[in-house]
Amino acid sequence: MKEVALCFLNLFIFIFGWVLLPVLETTFCNVSLKNPLILASGILGLNKNNLLRAQRGGAGAVTIKSVSLEERSGHETPNIAFFEAGMLNAFGYCNPGIEEALKEFSDLSCFEVPVIASCTASNASDFAKLVEALDKLDFAAIELPLSCPHTPGHGLLVGQGTPEATKEIVEACRKKTKKPLLVKINASLPGIAEIALAAEKAGANAITCSNTLGPGMVIDINSTKPVLAFKVGGVSGHAIRPIVVRSVYDLYERIKIPIIGLGGISRGEHVIELLMAGASCVGIGTAIALRGHNVFEKCCNEMLGWMKKHGYKSIEELIGLAHE
Amino acid sequence: MNEFAKHKIKEARILKIEQETPTVKTFELGVSLDAVPGQFVMVWLPRVAEKPFTLIKTGNTIAITVKKRGGFTEKLFQLKEGSYLGIRGPYGKGFTWNGVKKACIVAGGIGTAALLRLVEELAKNKASVDFVADFKTKSEILFKERIEKVANLHIITEDGSFGTKGFCPDFLMGFLKKNEYDKLYCCGPELMMVKVLELCKKFDLKAEFAVERYMKCAVGLCGQCCLDEWLVCRDGPVLSSEQLLKSKEFGKFYYLKSGKKVAIQ
Incomplete structure (x- = not known):
């Protein structure tokens, strides 16, 4: 009799526990995601094999490395430089060009998670050409990084980080696709809300905040020279997280479209912090260098552990919680 | 906790250069490092480039053996003892030989x-x-x-x-x-x-x-x-x-x- 009672008690605990378990599934721009963690553009993403690695590592969605109209070799090495609280990179948009990308990504059936495209150009009409080409493939969304801090002719270095340029580029791209358009901005800039509002008004479906900050510089004092071949590069890693949290918090109060928060995220607790600031999804990139390609899975487990302990059951409950 | 710092460039000045063959030189570098055979380091020549090299010696000093075959190695071959190089690493997965008789x-x-x-x-x-x-x-x-x-x-x-x-x-x-x-x-x-x-x-x-x-x-x-x-x-x-x-x-x-x-x- 005692054993039967114990058995029932165990069953009860099991069912009760299962009902209470938090879930990480969410939707973003009408796309279902098994978790809110997205492989950031520029990390891996040169080809499908690279992206599959992030999928195996547990990413909820993956983003390709930005493609341009022409093949680009990018900057000379060193392309990355480390410091105590993060990393600088200046790859200079190396990519095989749109023609090769269209071949490589023509069949996305090997992916169980959504694949997001990304493209870069120097002006609105080239952006529109790229979006028109990418629109024909099975990408779940297209990201426009108008914010790279280290490539001449692209992003901040060609003046794309203004409300006017953002409006012009997003409007030109909006005409070429019905897919969700994500506009990636740079939290280094003053007045990011105005840029995000311009993107929203021009038809963007979400804001990705942020690109790498800066640019910054690391000098190796023993050789007296900057480490990066391009001398300056975008800053990522732990150091930029508080700036990204603040930027996402500010944007959440100003814009209606959802936000992908990105920058300095390497643990599940960081993801939760950014969700509370107002992000609907969270990008991960540099943290792969610290925790391996399964950093997504590790973050998910940490999130589930924290949510269980604190009684949260869904991602939606956490989004914007810091504003209440 | 400082996981980024371990990737910072370390000073590795050239201690000794040996001409192994007409096209190959070995550079002994003044930096202390342990690595599994097969692992590599990134070698940085300031204002030139950074390239991967395997190690033929580890411990209190390390050594790389380089074949001249392009712009970077040509520049490397012009260097003298005392010249500055930077390294980061070791990186990658090396050989395994447990139980191999x-x-x-x-x-x-x-x-x-x-x-x-x-x-x-x-x-x-x-x-x-x-x-x-x-x-x-x-x-x-x-x-x-x-x-x-x-x-x-x-x-x-x-x-x-x-x-x-x-x-x-x-x-x-x-x-x-x-x-x-x-x-x-x-x-x-x-x-x-x-x-x-x-x-x-x-x-x-x-x-x-x-x-x-x-x-x-x-x-x-x-x-x-x-x-x-x-x-x-x-x-x-x-x-x-x-x-x-x-x-x-x-x-x-x-x-x-x-x-x-x-x-x-």
Whole structure:
């Protein structure tokens, strides 16, 4: 009799526990995601094999490395430089060009998670050409990084980080696709809300905040020279997280479209912090260098552990919680 | 907790330069570092570039052996003792030799450098090693004395100016017919490694290969050095015969600096 009672008690605990378990599934721009963690553009993403690695590592969605109209070799090495609280990179948009990308990504059936495209150009009409080409493939969304801090002719270095340029580029791209358009901005800039509002008004479906900050510089004092071949590069890693949290918090109060928060995220607790600031999804990139390609899975487990302990059951409950 | 700092550039000035052959130099660098044979470091020449190199010596000082073949190595060859170099690393996965009692090592040209510390580790474990080394010509033979001390060295030259004349995989075939090995290790030109891999399959022999791809970040972020699903910087440079037998790109394709996929000639 005692054993039967114990058995029932165990069953009860099991069912009760299962009902209470938090879930990480969410939707973003009408796309279902098994978790809110997205492989950031520029990390891996040169080809499908690279992206599959992030999928195996547990990413909820993956983003390709930005493609341009022409093949680009990018900057000379060193392309990355480390410091105590993060990393600088200046790859200079190396990519095989749109023609090769269209071949490589023509069949996305090997992916169980959504694949997001990304493209870069120097002006609105080239952006529109790229979006028109990418629109024909099975990408779940297209990201426009108008914010790279280290490539001449692209992003901040060609003046794309203004409300006017953002409006012009997003409007030109909006005409070429019905897919969700994500506009990636740079939290280094003053007045990011105005840029995000311009993107929203021009038809963007979400804001990705942020690109790498800066640019910054690391000098190796023993050789007296900057480490990066391009001398300056975008800053990522732990150091930029508080700036990204603040930027996402500010944007959440100003814009209606959802936000992908990105920058300095390497643990599940960081993801939760950014969700509370107002992000609907969270990008991960540099943290792969610290925790391996399964950093997504590790973050998910940490999130589930924290949510269980604190009684949260869904991602939606956490989004914007810091504003209440 | 400071996980980023370990990747910072370390000063590694040149202590000693040795001309190994007309086209190969060894640079001993003043930095203390431990690494598994097969692992590599990124070597930075300020305002020039940063490239991956295998280590032929670790400990209180390290050493790299370099073949002159392009802009970076030409600049490196102009440097003098005392010149500044920076390094970061070690990176990647090295060779494994646990329980290996009898090994065959197959080296092609400068690939010998990647296998030098391995053969010495095997010897320390009292493994018997047949070391087959393939060089273009007599003057390009590398590390002859150092290898002869610890292994049975069989030198092949393509022009027959020393040792056996011929092509390494042909020679190896006869060797594998006569001997049974626990494991084979190989590093050399990729098309040679493909032939050696085919032989390993034929003789059902477990093997490890040190492979090379154009590399940028070395920490698994940029994806530039991919070989099928693997990243040479993180899963390699040492890959197993099981992995490479599944590969669609080994011996066939590699990626340019732009990430464009091109066929190996």
